[in-house]
Amino acid sequence: MDPEGIMYFAFSLLIVLMALSFAPKIGGGIVSIFAAFIIVAAAILIVILNFADYLAVSIGFGMLGITFQPAAGYTITKEQKSLIKQVGGIYYATGYISGNLFQYEFKQELGDEEIEAKMAEAPLKWEQAVSNITFPFKYHVLAAGLSVQNVRDELEGKRSYQEYELSKVMQNSSGKDMAVSEIQRKINVLQRKMDRISAGEKPVATVMYMETTAVGVSEKAALDELDRQISALQIALSPLNLDLQRVMGRELYTLFKFNFAIPLNHDEMSGYFDKQG
Amino acid sequence: MNPKIFILIGFLAIAAVLLVAAAYIPNGVVLDLLKLLLLALAMAFTVAAFASRYYSYLLIPMLQQRRRHIVLSDQPPYWLASTGDAIVVKKDNDFIATTYINIPIYVSGSEMSNEERQRFSYQISNLISVSKEPARFSTELRIMDKGEYLKLIKEAIGNAENELSALEKSEDVLAKDRARGKLSMWKKVLDHISSKSSMELVTFVTVSAIASKEYEAIMIAQQKARELMNGIGTILGVTPNVSVGGEVLKLVEPEYLIPLSTISQEIEMKIEHGVVE
Numbered sequence: 001m002d003p004e005g006i007m008y009f010a011f012s013l014l015i016v017l018m019a020l021s022f023a024p025k026i027g028g029g030i031v032s033i034f035a036a037f038i039i040v041a042a043a044i045l046i047v048i049l050n051f052a053d054y055l056a057v058s059i060g061f062g063m064l065g066i067t068f069q070p071a072a073g074y075t076i077t078k079e080q081k082s083l084i085k086q087v088g089g090i091y092y093a094t095g096y097i098s099g100n101l102f103q104y105e106f107k108q109e110l111g112d113e114e115i116e117a118k119m120a121e122a123p124l125k126w127e128q129a130v131s132n133i134t135f136p137f138k139y140h141v142l143a144a145g146l147s148v149q150n151v152r153d154e155l156e157g158k159r160s161y162q163e164y165e166l167s168k169v170m171q172n173s174s175g176k177d178m179a180v181s182e183i184q185r186k187i188n189v190l191q192r193k194m195d196r197i198s199a200g201e202k203p204v205a206t207v208m209y210m211e212t213t214a215v216g217v218s219e220k221a222a223l224d225e226l227d228r229q230i231s232a233l234q235i236a237l238s239p240l241n242l243d244l245q246r247v248m249g250r251e252l253y254t255l256f257k258f259n260f261a262i263p264l265n266h267d268e269m270s271g272y273f274d275k276q277g
Numbered sequence: 278m279n280p281k282i283f284i285l286i287g288f289l290a291i292a293a294v295l296l297v298a299a300a301y302i303p304n305g306v307v308l309d310l311l312k313l314l315l316l317a318l319a320m321a322f323t324v325a326a327f328a329s330r331y332y333s334y335l336l337i338p339m340l341q342q343r344r345r346h347i348v349l350s351d352q353p354p355y356w357l358a359s360t361g362d363a364i365v366v367k368k369d370n371d372f373i374a375t376t377y378i379n380i381p382i383y384v385s386g387s388e389m390s391n392e393e394r395q396r397f398s399y400q401i402s403n404l405i406s407v408s409k410e411p412a413r414f415s416t417e418l419r420i421m422d423k424g425e426y427l428k429l430i431k432e433a434i435g436n437a438e439n440e441l442s443a444l445e446k447s448e449d450v451l452a453k454d455r456a457r458g459k460l461s462m463w464k465k466v467l468d469h470i471s472s473k474s475s476m477e478l479v480t481f482v483t484v485s486a487i488a489s490k491e492y493e494a495i496m497i498a499q500q501k502a503r504e505l506m507n508g509i510g511t512i513l514g515v516t517p518n519v520s521v522g523g524e525v526l527k528l529v530e531p532e533y534l535i536p537l538s539t540i541s542q543e544i545e546m547k548i549e550h551g552v553v554e
Binding site: 004005008009011012015016018019022025026027031034035038039041042045046049050053057064065066067068069070071072073074075085087088090092094116119120121122123124126127130133134135136137138139140141142143144145201202204206213215250253256257258259260261262263264265266268269 | 285289292293296297299300301304309312313316317319320321323324326327328329330331332334335339345346347348349350351352353354355364366368373375385386387389391392394395397398399401402405406408409410411412413414415416417418419420473474476478483484485486487529531532534535537
């Protein structure tokens with residue numbers, strides 16, 4: 001959790017604790033049971049919002065049937081996972097999928113030959129994936145260059161920490177081998193990243209997402225078709241070794257706004273994505 | 278200070294006041310209910326305070342409008358710059374101009390050797406890190422607008438039908454057969470063209486710039502676009518160009534991804550097939 005998240009979490013739970021301390025004054029018997037229920041429910045909701053806000057908000061608004069108009073002509077559906085635009089009696093439904101590289105696919109862990117084989121495969125895999133798609137879609141990679149010195153300093157700091165962890169584990173006897181190999185793996189990954197920067201490669205932060213639009217003569221028809229297209233897109237792009245998740249909630253609104261203006265710096269870009277992206 | 282913090286403090290303050298009120302109201306059957314109500318409201322404000330970190334854009338309009346369809350903005354999401362080569366969004370007192378750069382790549386992975394595919398992948402990898410400023414690299418698969426083509430075929434069908442009806446009373450069997458054949462051919466062409474969508478794949482880069490004046494934002498965005506185009510041209514060996522007017526709309530608006538003329542023809546076909554079956 002980042003410092004801002006900790007601040008929000010701490011202040012909100014402070015009020016919950018305050019409520020708990022006031023609970024005896026609210027009343028006795030059945031009233032105190034209801035009071036405890038309300039306080040515990042609020043605490044649980046805060047914890048859920050902290051770890052999966054997009055899911056909680058999507059379910060909440062879906063149950064309440066609340067829709068949003070982010071701009072003239074557009075509506076965000078109550079499930080918070082699709083955008084609808086109506087033009088000339090035809091409904092256009094748009095949905096987004098985030099594409100994250102699987103952890104084990106990070107190329108820092110691969111050997112040079114494996115990297116080269118993957119690079120040679122990539123255009124073919126992409127072409128095969130796209131040729132299987134028969135509906136409109138967009139594949140976006142949002143990239144922002146990072147400061148070489150800052151990234152280097154950060155990597156060196158992380159490596160020093162891992163080396164300190166390694167020396168600590170070496171002093172203990174239990175579970176030594178597994179822990180040592182895990183830390184060694186992390187150090188190797190960090191070292192590879194540093195080597196790449198030293199070799200002149202520019203560090204870049206990226207966010208990958210896909211967008212597809214379905215059409216229908218009614219809102220329901222368009223949304224049903226959109227669900228089908230999103231499933232088909234997930235299947236078609238699965239050979240690319242991406243973790244494909246449907247975007248919901250606030251990130252849907254963010255990606256909608258990216259159609260018209262992209263973030264202006266790296267801090268702004270990273271601030272939008274911390275759960276799904 | 279970030280205005281979001283004021284929302285957090287405001288909501289938490291309301292929650293604290295409601296809690297204190299709930300604690301110090303004297304006990305009684307009706308007053309106990311009031312206390313529970315105040316406690317529930319206090320907890321709702323606490324949850325809202327926590328959620329305001331990401332959802333402040335929704336919470337304030339929700340409280341103000343108190344209905345099931347919340348209007349976040351009743352303005353169009355952007356307007357096209359008078360120069361036609363950028364779209365402009367107003368953000369508080371500033372203007373954000375966004376320019377779209379078309380990258381004409383016409384290569385196929387299946388026609389490349391292993392080395393060529395590897396080289397191409399590295400080129401794309403370098404492309405992503407070409408700019409230190411945030412830039413969005415996108416590929417769009419869209420349905421071709423066959424409106425003009427369909428119009429021509431329908432005209433040809435009309436002409437063939439006229440020709441056939443003119444020959445209806447004629448004794449010339451050969452001419453009649455020829456006219457029937459012509460009509461049947463154009464109908465088959467129309468069926469074939471309408472039966473499935475023709476797709477086109479375009480690659481483009483998006484870049485945005487902010488300024489206090491609209492023309493300044495557009496100029497900065499164009500400057501950024503020119504710098505990016507130089508980098509892209511060097512890496513890929515192609516001549517990128519800035520998308521203008523209708524081409525920009527094809528990258529932004531969902532209805533341009535699926536042209537109305539093509540889609541209405543497809544819907545018509547689906548209905549016809551449904552009736553026949």
